[in-house]
Amino acid sequence: MAVEYLCKVCRGHLKVKTSIVLAAAKTNSPTRGLIFLNPEIGNYTTTTHPSFQIKVGEEYIYTCPICHSQLNSAKYNHLVRIIMIDDDGKEYNIYFSGIAGEKCTYKIRGNKIEEKTGSDLKNYNKYFEVPEEDRKYL
Numbered sequence: 001m002a003v004e005y006l007c008k009v010c011r012g013h014l015k016v017k018t019s020i021v022l023a024a025a026k027t028n029s030p031t032r033g034l035i036f037l038n039p040e041i042g043n044y045t046t047t048t049h050p051s052f053q054i055k056v057g058e059e060y061i062y063t064c065p066i067c068h069s070q071l072n073s074a075k076y077n078h079l080v081r082i083i084m085i086d087d088d089g090k091e092y093n094i095y096f097s098g099i100a101g102e103k104c105t106y107k108i109r110g111n112k113i114e115e116k117t118g119s120d121l122k123n124y125n126k127y128f129e130v131p132e133e134d135r136k137y138l
């Protein structure tokens, strides 16, 4: 069984062949298009149609191409969440940055960070590295 990626809302399959397919729109702009993400964690290669150029530093709203739900996290500013199912059928939350060019990915199961990668993690570690004794205040 291959690793699969699902929409967090409709649980539709977002990985087709070798890419995760999402719809993306620049915030406060009519610019929108499809974006293919590499399903390998830590690989930030993206593919878009030449008519839809991703601008580094701009924030994008990602939506599920199946149910059109917004995938940007309501809880964690600037992060986007999708679901991963691994080879063993285990389910994880995958968070990545909605800001183009930012490299950070978190793979989370329950409250535990299973994997994190990217040179921009420092911007977001504050969301996830809350000492256990402070969690009750969240």
Ligand SMILES: [Zn+2]
Binding pocket: 007, 008, 009, 010, 011, 012, 064, 065, 066, 067, 068, 069
């Ligand atoms: Zn969906």
